[in-house]
Protein backbone atom coordinates (compact mmCIF):
# COMPACT_ATOMS: atom_id res chain seq x y z
CA UNK A 1 0.00 0.00 0.00
CA UNK A 2 1.26 3.49 -0.77
CA UNK A 3 0.61 6.63 1.24
CA UNK A 4 -2.31 7.69 -0.96
CA UNK A 5 -4.60 4.81 -1.88
CA UNK A 6 -8.28 4.20 -2.48
CA UNK A 7 -10.13 2.58 0.38
CA UNK A 8 -13.88 1.97 0.03
CA UNK A 9 -14.00 4.03 -3.16
CA UNK A 10 -12.34 7.09 -1.68
CA UNK A 11 -8.74 8.31 -1.84
CA UNK A 12 -7.11 8.33 1.59
CA UNK A 13 -3.95 9.81 3.04
CA UNK A 14 -2.69 6.94 5.18
CA UNK A 15 -5.86 6.04 7.17
CA UNK A 16 -7.72 9.33 6.64
CA UNK A 17 -10.22 10.03 3.84
CA UNK A 18 -9.15 13.13 1.93
CA UNK A 19 -12.74 14.44 2.10
CA UNK A 20 -12.42 14.62 5.89
CA UNK A 21 -9.26 16.68 5.50
CA UNK A 22 -10.98 19.02 3.01
CA UNK A 23 -13.92 19.44 5.42
CA UNK A 24 -11.68 20.20 8.36
CA UNK A 25 -9.08 22.48 6.76
CA UNK A 26 -10.63 23.68 3.51
CA UNK A 27 -9.05 23.59 0.07
CA UNK A 28 -6.66 24.00 -1.59
CA UNK A 29 -4.24 22.35 0.80
CA UNK A 30 -1.13 20.22 0.59
CA UNK A 31 -1.44 16.89 2.38
CA UNK A 32 1.69 14.97 3.40
CA UNK A 33 2.17 11.47 4.77
CA UNK A 34 4.54 11.20 7.72
CA UNK A 35 5.15 7.54 7.05
CA UNK A 36 6.00 8.09 3.38
CA UNK A 37 8.52 10.82 4.22
CA UNK A 38 10.21 8.75 6.90
CA UNK A 39 10.36 5.60 4.80
CA UNK A 40 11.82 7.48 1.86
CA UNK A 41 14.62 8.98 3.95
CA UNK A 42 15.34 5.65 5.61
CA UNK A 43 15.62 4.00 2.17
CA UNK A 44 18.56 6.32 1.42
CA UNK A 45 20.13 5.93 4.82
CA UNK A 46 19.83 2.15 4.88
CA UNK A 47 21.18 1.80 1.35
CA UNK A 48 24.41 3.37 2.60
CA UNK A 49 24.72 1.30 5.76
CA UNK A 50 28.23 -0.08 5.90
CA UNK A 51 29.74 2.98 4.20
CA UNK A 52 30.51 6.13 6.22
CA UNK A 53 27.82 8.49 5.01
CA UNK A 54 25.44 11.38 5.60
CA UNK A 55 22.08 11.73 3.87
CA UNK A 56 21.51 15.48 3.61
CA UNK A 57 17.90 16.15 2.70
CA UNK A 58 17.68 19.00 0.16
CA UNK A 59 15.57 21.49 2.09
CA UNK A 60 14.46 23.36 -1.02
CA UNK A 61 12.21 20.46 -2.06
CA UNK A 62 9.89 20.98 0.91
CA UNK A 63 11.00 23.17 3.78
CA UNK A 64 8.00 22.93 6.09
CA UNK A 65 9.27 22.85 9.69
CA UNK A 66 7.31 19.69 10.47
CA UNK A 67 8.91 17.89 7.52
CA UNK A 68 12.38 19.03 8.59
CA UNK A 69 11.69 18.08 12.18
CA UNK A 70 10.63 14.53 11.26
CA UNK A 71 13.86 14.12 9.32
CA UNK A 72 15.97 15.70 12.07
CA UNK A 73 14.52 13.17 14.50
CA UNK A 74 15.76 10.39 12.23
CA UNK A 75 19.25 11.88 12.32
CA UNK A 76 19.17 13.45 8.85
CA UNK A 77 21.67 15.91 7.52
CA UNK A 78 20.42 18.86 5.47
CA UNK A 79 21.49 20.53 2.24
CA UNK A 80 20.65 24.24 2.34
CA UNK A 81 20.99 27.06 -0.18
CA UNK A 82 20.27 30.17 1.89
CA UNK A 83 20.44 31.55 5.40
CA UNK A 84 16.66 31.30 5.42
CA UNK A 85 16.90 27.54 4.95
CA UNK A 86 19.62 27.46 7.62
CA UNK A 87 17.33 29.15 10.14
CA UNK A 88 14.52 26.76 9.24
CA UNK A 89 16.69 23.72 9.85
CA UNK A 90 17.85 25.10 13.19
CA UNK A 91 14.27 25.97 14.19
CA UNK A 92 13.23 22.43 13.29
CA UNK A 93 15.91 20.88 15.52
CA UNK A 94 18.43 19.96 12.82
CA UNK A 95 22.05 19.67 13.89
CA UNK A 96 24.36 22.34 12.45
CA UNK A 97 27.19 19.81 12.20
CA UNK A 98 25.09 17.88 9.65
CA UNK A 99 24.39 20.81 7.34
CA UNK A 100 26.00 21.36 3.95
CA UNK A 101 25.60 24.77 2.36
CA UNK A 102 25.16 24.71 -1.43
CA UNK A 103 24.32 27.55 -3.81
CA UNK A 104 26.32 29.82 -6.04
CA UNK A 105 25.58 33.22 -4.52
CA UNK A 106 26.31 33.02 -0.81
CA UNK A 107 26.65 36.44 0.80
CA UNK A 108 29.19 37.33 3.48
CA UNK A 109 26.36 37.52 6.03
CA UNK A 110 25.20 34.04 5.11
CA UNK A 111 28.73 32.70 5.42
CA UNK A 112 29.17 34.38 8.79
CA UNK A 113 26.00 32.86 10.22
CA UNK A 114 26.87 29.40 8.91
CA UNK A 115 30.35 29.63 10.42
CA UNK A 116 28.98 30.84 13.74
CA UNK A 117 26.65 27.86 14.09
CA UNK A 118 29.33 25.44 12.84
CA UNK A 119 27.98 23.77 9.71
CA UNK A 120 29.56 20.62 8.29
CA UNK A 121 30.74 22.05 4.99
CA UNK A 122 30.38 24.80 2.38
CA UNK A 123 29.94 23.59 -1.17
CA UNK A 124 31.93 26.28 -2.92
CA UNK A 125 30.95 27.10 -6.50
CA UNK A 126 33.54 29.67 -7.64
CA UNK A 127 36.95 31.14 -6.88
CA UNK A 128 35.29 34.43 -5.94
CA UNK A 129 33.20 32.60 -3.37
CA UNK A 130 36.30 30.87 -1.98
CA UNK A 131 38.10 34.21 -1.56
CA UNK A 132 35.08 35.70 0.19
CA UNK A 133 34.81 32.72 2.52
CA UNK A 134 38.50 33.03 3.42
CA UNK A 135 37.96 36.70 4.32
CA UNK A 136 34.87 36.01 6.45
CA UNK A 137 36.47 33.03 8.20
CA UNK A 138 39.59 35.11 8.93
CA UNK A 139 37.42 37.83 10.52
CA UNK A 140 35.90 35.21 12.79
CA UNK A 141 39.27 33.54 13.33
CA UNK A 142 37.99 30.10 12.31
CA UNK A 143 38.71 27.62 9.54
CA UNK A 144 35.88 27.14 7.04
CA UNK A 145 35.38 23.53 5.91
CA UNK A 146 34.94 23.38 2.15
CA UNK A 147 34.13 21.09 -0.67
CA UNK A 148 34.37 22.30 -4.26
CA UNK A 149 31.23 21.82 -6.31
CA UNK A 150 32.63 20.79 -9.63
CA UNK A 151 30.80 20.80 -12.89
CA UNK A 152 31.67 17.42 -14.41
CA UNK A 153 30.17 18.25 -17.83
CA UNK A 154 27.84 15.28 -18.11
CA UNK A 155 24.45 15.43 -19.72
CA UNK A 156 21.89 14.53 -17.08
CA UNK A 157 19.31 13.91 -19.81
CA UNK A 158 16.54 15.75 -18.02
CA UNK A 159 14.53 18.89 -18.70
CA UNK A 160 16.93 21.71 -19.68
CA UNK A 161 15.64 23.95 -16.85
CA UNK A 162 16.66 21.38 -14.23
CA UNK A 163 19.91 20.18 -15.77
CA UNK A 164 22.88 21.65 -13.92
CA UNK A 165 26.02 19.68 -14.78
CA UNK A 166 26.80 20.89 -18.28
CA UNK A 167 29.57 23.35 -19.15
CA UNK A 168 27.04 25.98 -20.17
CA UNK A 169 25.17 25.81 -16.85
CA UNK A 170 25.89 28.46 -14.21
CA UNK A 171 26.62 25.93 -11.46
CA UNK A 172 29.90 24.66 -10.09
CA UNK A 173 33.56 24.94 -11.09
CA UNK A 174 34.66 23.45 -14.40
CA UNK A 175 36.23 20.12 -13.44
CA UNK A 176 39.27 20.93 -15.55
CA UNK A 177 39.85 24.06 -13.45
CA UNK A 178 39.16 22.38 -10.09
CA UNK A 179 42.80 21.31 -9.38
CA UNK A 180 44.04 24.87 -9.49
CA UNK A 181 41.20 26.01 -7.21
CA UNK A 182 42.05 23.21 -4.74
CA UNK A 183 45.70 24.32 -4.82
CA UNK A 184 44.62 27.87 -4.11
CA UNK A 185 42.33 26.68 -1.27
CA UNK A 186 45.13 24.60 0.24
CA UNK A 187 47.16 27.80 0.67
CA UNK A 188 44.42 29.74 2.39
CA UNK A 189 44.95 29.95 6.15
CA UNK A 190 41.27 29.94 7.07
CA UNK A 191 40.08 27.25 4.69
CA UNK A 192 40.07 23.51 5.38
CA UNK A 193 39.54 21.24 2.39
CA UNK A 194 37.21 18.38 3.25
CA UNK A 195 35.41 17.23 0.13
CA UNK A 196 34.36 17.34 -3.47
CA UNK A 197 30.79 17.81 -4.60
CA UNK A 198 28.62 17.75 -7.69
CA UNK A 199 24.95 17.92 -8.54
CA UNK A 200 24.16 17.36 -12.17
CA UNK A 201 20.42 17.86 -12.37
CA UNK A 202 17.08 16.79 -11.06
CA UNK A 203 14.41 14.21 -11.94
CA UNK A 204 17.00 11.82 -13.38
CA UNK A 205 15.39 8.55 -14.36
CA UNK A 206 18.61 6.83 -15.39
CA UNK A 207 21.61 6.70 -13.06
CA UNK A 208 24.21 6.40 -15.83
CA UNK A 209 25.03 10.14 -15.83
CA UNK A 210 25.28 10.11 -12.02
CA UNK A 211 27.77 7.25 -12.15
CA UNK A 212 29.72 8.96 -14.96
CA UNK A 213 29.97 12.05 -12.77
CA UNK A 214 31.09 9.91 -9.83
CA UNK A 215 33.93 8.44 -11.90
CA UNK A 216 35.09 11.90 -12.92
CA UNK A 217 35.10 13.00 -9.29
CA UNK A 218 37.10 9.93 -8.26
CA UNK A 219 39.71 10.73 -10.89
CA UNK A 220 39.93 14.26 -9.51
CA UNK A 221 40.33 12.93 -5.95
CA UNK A 222 43.23 10.73 -7.12
CA UNK A 223 44.85 13.59 -9.00
CA UNK A 224 44.71 15.79 -5.90
CA UNK A 225 45.95 13.00 -3.61
CA UNK A 226 49.05 12.77 -5.82
CA UNK A 227 49.66 16.42 -4.93
CA UNK A 228 49.11 15.73 -1.24
CA UNK A 229 45.70 17.41 -1.17
CA UNK A 230 43.47 15.03 0.73
CA UNK A 231 39.76 14.96 -0.12
CA UNK A 232 37.89 12.99 2.54
CA UNK A 233 34.32 13.15 1.37
CA UNK A 234 32.44 12.77 -1.83
CA UNK A 235 29.09 14.56 -2.12
CA UNK A 236 27.06 13.25 -5.05
CA UNK A 237 24.26 15.80 -4.79
CA UNK A 238 20.64 14.87 -5.33
CA UNK A 239 18.78 14.33 -8.53
CA UNK A 240 17.26 10.86 -8.39
CA UNK A 241 13.90 11.00 -10.13
CA UNK A 242 10.47 9.78 -9.08
CA UNK A 243 7.46 8.31 -10.84
CA UNK A 244 5.08 11.07 -11.87
CA UNK A 245 3.44 9.04 -14.62
CA UNK A 246 5.23 5.97 -15.93
CA UNK A 247 8.89 6.76 -15.31
CA UNK A 248 10.83 3.93 -13.66
CA UNK A 249 13.79 5.57 -11.92
CA UNK A 250 16.33 3.45 -10.05
CA UNK A 251 15.62 3.06 -6.34
CA UNK A 252 18.10 4.61 -3.90
CA UNK A 253 19.34 1.07 -3.16
CA UNK A 254 19.95 0.32 -6.86
CA UNK A 255 21.73 3.59 -7.48
CA UNK A 256 23.77 3.53 -4.26
CA UNK A 257 24.69 -0.12 -4.81
CA UNK A 258 26.45 0.97 -8.00
CA UNK A 259 28.06 3.89 -6.18
CA UNK A 260 29.44 1.55 -3.53
CA UNK A 261 30.87 -0.78 -6.19
CA UNK A 262 32.76 2.13 -7.72
CA UNK A 263 34.09 3.13 -4.29
CA UNK A 264 35.33 -0.30 -3.25
CA UNK A 265 38.60 -0.11 -1.32
CA UNK A 266 38.50 3.65 -0.89
CA UNK A 267 38.41 5.49 2.40
CA UNK A 268 35.75 8.08 1.56
CA UNK A 269 32.66 9.36 3.33
CA UNK A 270 29.67 9.57 0.98
CA UNK A 271 27.23 12.45 1.14
CA UNK A 272 24.03 12.61 -0.87
CA UNK A 273 21.49 15.43 -1.15
CA UNK A 274 18.16 13.91 -2.19
CA UNK A 275 15.12 16.16 -2.21
CA UNK A 276 12.42 15.13 -4.64
CA UNK A 277 12.86 11.39 -4.06
CA UNK A 278 12.11 11.87 -0.36
CA UNK A 279 9.03 14.06 -0.51
CA UNK A 280 7.44 14.17 -3.99
CA UNK A 281 5.25 11.12 -3.64
CA UNK A 282 4.66 11.77 0.04
CA UNK A 283 2.29 14.61 -0.80
CA UNK A 284 -0.77 15.62 -2.79
CA UNK A 285 -2.40 18.94 -3.51
CA UNK A 286 -6.05 18.64 -2.54
CA UNK A 287 -8.33 20.95 -4.51
CA UNK A 288 -12.03 21.36 -5.23
CA UNK A 289 -13.74 21.87 -8.57
CA UNK A 290 -15.13 25.39 -8.45
CA UNK A 291 -16.88 25.72 -11.82
CA UNK A 292 -17.23 23.65 -14.96
CA UNK A 293 -16.94 25.40 -18.30
CA UNK A 294 -17.52 23.09 -21.25
CA UNK A 295 -16.98 24.89 -24.57
CA UNK A 296 -17.16 23.86 -28.22
CA UNK A 297 -13.40 23.38 -28.33
CA UNK A 298 -12.37 22.33 -24.85
CA UNK A 299 -13.86 21.47 -21.50
CA UNK A 300 -12.41 23.45 -18.64
CA UNK A 301 -12.69 22.41 -15.01
CA UNK A 302 -11.83 25.48 -12.96
CA UNK A 303 -10.45 24.40 -9.63
CA UNK A 304 -9.63 26.37 -6.50
CA UNK A 305 -5.90 25.68 -6.79
CA UNK A 306 -3.80 27.38 -9.45
CA UNK A 307 -0.33 27.91 -10.86
CA UNK A 308 0.50 30.04 -7.83
CA UNK A 309 0.03 26.91 -5.67
CA UNK A 310 1.80 24.47 -7.96
CA UNK A 311 3.86 25.99 -10.75
CA UNK A 312 5.52 22.84 -12.14
CA UNK A 313 3.07 22.32 -15.05
CA UNK A 314 3.32 25.98 -16.07
CA UNK A 315 7.08 26.21 -15.64
CA UNK A 316 8.32 22.90 -17.04
CA UNK A 317 5.22 21.54 -18.78
CA UNK A 318 5.44 18.92 -16.04
CA UNK A 319 2.81 16.19 -16.07
CA UNK A 320 1.24 15.64 -12.67
CA UNK A 321 -1.31 12.90 -11.96
CA UNK A 322 -4.80 14.21 -11.16
CA UNK A 323 -7.36 11.88 -9.60
CA UNK A 324 -10.88 12.27 -8.32
CA UNK A 325 -10.97 11.75 -4.57
CA UNK A 326 -14.26 9.85 -4.96
CA UNK A 327 -14.44 8.67 -8.58
CA UNK A 328 -17.96 8.92 -9.98
CA UNK A 329 -19.72 6.02 -11.54
CA UNK A 330 -23.02 7.87 -12.08
CA UNK A 331 -22.03 9.44 -15.42
CA UNK A 332 -19.49 9.02 -18.18
CA UNK A 333 -16.13 10.79 -18.08
CA UNK A 334 -15.13 13.62 -20.44
CA UNK A 335 -11.79 15.14 -21.36
CA UNK A 336 -11.10 18.14 -19.13
CA UNK A 337 -8.38 20.74 -18.92
CA UNK A 338 -7.86 21.25 -15.19
CA UNK A 339 -7.21 24.97 -14.83
CA UNK A 340 -6.90 27.54 -12.06
CA UNK A 341 -8.59 30.94 -11.84
CA UNK A 342 -5.35 32.90 -12.39
CA UNK A 343 -5.26 35.28 -15.35
CA UNK A 344 -2.62 33.41 -17.35
CA UNK A 345 -3.11 30.95 -20.18
CA UNK A 346 -0.32 28.93 -18.58
CA UNK A 347 -2.42 28.46 -15.46
CA UNK A 348 -3.24 24.79 -15.80
CA UNK A 349 -2.43 21.78 -13.67
CA UNK A 350 -3.32 19.18 -16.28
CA UNK A 351 -4.64 18.97 -19.83
CA UNK A 352 -6.99 16.51 -21.50
CA UNK A 353 -7.66 14.47 -18.37
CA UNK A 354 -10.41 11.90 -18.58
CA UNK A 355 -12.57 12.44 -15.52
CA UNK A 356 -16.26 12.40 -14.57
CA UNK A 357 -16.60 15.74 -12.81
CA UNK A 358 -19.27 17.81 -11.12
CA UNK A 359 -18.99 21.14 -9.32
CA UNK A 360 -17.74 20.68 -5.78
CA UNK A 361 -15.86 17.44 -6.49
CA UNK A 362 -12.49 17.00 -4.83
CA UNK A 363 -9.37 16.28 -6.87
CA UNK A 364 -5.92 15.21 -5.71
CA UNK A 365 -2.90 16.37 -7.68
CA UNK A 366 -0.33 13.66 -7.11
CA UNK A 367 3.39 13.86 -6.38
CA UNK A 368 3.02 17.41 -5.05
CA UNK A 369 5.16 16.94 -1.95
CA UNK A 370 8.31 18.23 -3.67
CA UNK A 371 8.67 21.64 -5.30
CA UNK A 372 5.00 22.31 -4.58
CA UNK A 373 4.27 24.64 -1.70
CA UNK A 374 7.88 25.89 -1.65
CA UNK A 375 7.51 27.32 -5.15
CA UNK A 376 4.08 28.83 -4.51
CA UNK A 377 3.48 32.56 -4.73
CA UNK A 378 0.85 35.17 -4.00
CA UNK A 379 0.27 36.02 -7.65
CA UNK A 380 -3.20 37.48 -8.20
CA UNK A 381 -3.17 38.21 -4.43
CA UNK A 382 -4.01 34.65 -3.66
CA UNK A 383 -3.28 33.43 -0.16
CA UNK A 384 -0.95 30.46 -0.05
CA UNK A 385 -2.49 27.10 0.77
CA UNK A 386 -2.50 25.28 4.12
CA UNK A 387 -0.22 22.29 4.70
CA UNK A 388 -1.43 19.23 6.57
CA UNK A 389 0.62 16.29 7.87
CA UNK A 390 -1.19 12.98 8.22
CA UNK A 391 0.09 10.46 10.72
CA UNK A 392 -2.00 7.28 10.66
CA UNK A 393 -5.52 8.34 11.60
CA UNK A 394 -4.48 11.79 12.75
CA UNK A 395 -3.97 15.00 10.87
CA UNK A 396 -1.99 18.04 11.94
CA UNK A 397 -2.14 21.53 10.50
CA UNK A 398 1.57 22.20 9.94
CA UNK A 399 1.08 25.52 8.19
CA UNK A 400 -2.13 27.45 8.33
CA UNK A 401 -3.62 29.06 5.26
CA UNK A 402 -2.51 32.66 4.76
CA UNK A 403 -5.08 35.37 5.31
CA UNK A 404 -5.73 38.10 2.76
CA UNK A 405 -4.75 40.86 5.20
CA UNK A 406 -1.35 39.19 5.71
CA UNK A 407 -0.67 39.52 2.02
CA UNK A 408 -0.43 43.31 2.14
CA UNK A 409 0.49 43.74 5.80
CA UNK A 410 4.05 44.82 4.90
CA UNK A 411 2.96 47.46 2.40
CA UNK A 412 2.44 51.16 3.05
CA UNK A 413 0.91 54.20 1.39
CA UNK A 414 2.76 57.35 0.40
CA UNK A 415 2.09 60.26 2.77
CA UNK A 416 -0.58 62.74 1.58
CA UNK A 417 0.86 66.08 0.44
Ligand SMILES: Cc1ncc(COP(=O)(O)O)c(C=O)c1O
Nearest residue numbers: 058199202238239273274275276
Ligand atom coordinates in the same frame (compact mmCIF):
# COMPACT_ATOMS: atom_id res chain seq x y z
C1 LIG B 1 22.83 21.40 -5.02
C2 LIG B 1 21.57 20.62 -5.00
N1 LIG B 1 21.50 19.54 -4.21
C3 LIG B 1 20.37 18.79 -4.14
C4 LIG B 1 19.26 19.09 -4.90
C5 LIG B 1 18.06 18.22 -4.79
O1 LIG B 1 17.76 17.62 -5.97
P1 LIG B 1 16.58 16.57 -6.12
O2 LIG B 1 15.36 17.20 -5.55
O3 LIG B 1 16.50 16.36 -7.56
O4 LIG B 1 16.98 15.34 -5.37
C6 LIG B 1 19.30 20.19 -5.77
C7 LIG B 1 18.16 20.51 -6.66
O5 LIG B 1 18.12 20.05 -7.78
C8 LIG B 1 20.47 20.98 -5.80
O6 LIG B 1 20.55 22.06 -6.58
Ligand SMILES: N[C@@H](CCCC[NH3+])C(=O)O
Nearest residue numbers: 060162202203312370371
Ligand atom coordinates in the same frame (compact mmCIF):
# COMPACT_ATOMS: atom_id res chain seq x y z
N1 LIG C 1 11.95 22.93 -8.97
C1 LIG C 1 12.26 21.85 -9.88
C2 LIG C 1 13.52 21.16 -9.58
C3 LIG C 1 14.68 22.07 -9.46
C4 LIG C 1 15.65 21.51 -8.55
C5 LIG C 1 16.42 22.59 -7.90
N2 LIG C 1 17.81 22.30 -7.75
C6 LIG C 1 11.07 20.96 -10.06
O1 LIG C 1 10.00 21.29 -9.63
O2 LIG C 1 11.15 19.94 -10.70
